[in-house]
Amino acid sequence: MGRGGAVTLHEVARVAGVSPRTVSNVVNGYQHVAPHTRARVQAVIDELGYRTNAAARTLRTGRTGLLGLVLPALDQPYFAELARAVVREATAVGFTVVVDQTDGDPDRERELLLRGPRGAAFDALVLSPLALTAEDLLRAEPGRPVVLLGERTVGTTADHVHIDNVAAAREATAHLIAGGRRRIAAIGLQDAHEQTAAQRAEGFRRALADAGLPVDPALLRHVPSYERAHGHAAMSALLTNAEPPDAVFCFSDLLASGALRACLERGVRVPEGVAVLGFDDVEEVRYLTPSLSTVRPDREAIARAAVARVVARLDGGEAEAPAHDITVPHALVLRESTPA
Secondary structure, eight states: OOGGGOOOHHHHHHHHTSOHHHHHHHHTTOSOSOHHHHHHHHHHHHHHTOOOOHHHHHHHHSOOOEEEEEESOTTSHHHHHHHHHHHHHHHHTTOEEEEEEOTTOHHHHHHHHTTOTTTTTOSEEEEOOSSOOHHHHHTSOTTSOEEEESSOOSOOSSEEEEOOHHHHHHHHHHHHHHTTOOSEEEEEEOOTTOHHHHHHHHHHHHHHHHTTOOOOGGGEEEOSSSOHHHHHHHHHHHTTSSSOOSEEEESSHHHHHHHHHHHHHTTOOTTTTOEEEEESOOGGGGGSSSOOEEEEEOHHHHHHHHHHHHHHHHHSSOTTSOOOEEEOOEEEEOOTTSOO
16 A cells, blocks of 8 residues: 555556556546556556545646536536536546536636636536637637537637537428428527527428428517426417417427426317427426427437547647537437327
8 A cells, every 4th residue: 555545556557467657548538548458457446446646637737637517507407418428428538527507698608718717727618608709719728628519609610519400400390290280380489699599490491391381470489598487388379379380399398398288288189289399308308298209419429529529639639630510410209299
């Protein structure tokens, strides 16, 4: 044992039969270690109870081992589930993840991006921005990787990981049309600068155009945010129309949950009277009555791609490489709220 009973890196190396450098590579999550060697070293680490000295590592490398994950709202299930996926991926390569919530406040996003007091310790940022500008991103400190998640709201040289929202919304709406629905409402439109809403609205309109169906302004509902209450209010209003919809595409699962409640309160059967389809595939919607059909972004793929870009920038020789724009898969998940 080391002095004072603490296990040292050299002792782990001796027991595992490898060099101290190899132990360091395993501890820091570097990729270029043979799987069987990594497994043997990790087994010894676990057996001996070795813990890294974070202060010494920071002095030696100039890094803290901290990854900042910056999200708009942790009380929204989609972001909570995305955070879980990022933490799992980042932990596997040696990062400790610090999660911060911005509520879309531009000052809070800038503080984290520009190494203000709350963001100074992070080696890299994975950021889902709502309010940052191109000028903000250009002021980001060189050498610290920044990976943007979600819709690209501004031109930037940062790596970007996202799904194709237009294609996903188009597929969702086309499914409703294929089920024989013709008066299809959309809940979730927002101001033009909100890229999520704009892209999903574009996909909705393209699917209607593909089928030769008009866009009826009476079936479009704007919302201030993607909350259950706003979905409930929008659906309640739609059901009072002289010609109510026979289907509704909600731009988030929370909006769809509220819409389902409005249908229940008014005795409208789903999907017989109106089909309902959401977006995000958060866990809770599998257990609604009826269970919700929805678009599933591949959150695990988003997390893997984001963490991989951080590692490539820090340790993979790509610090100065051009920005990567990565589109990850999505899938249409059909459940009880739409026709089979």
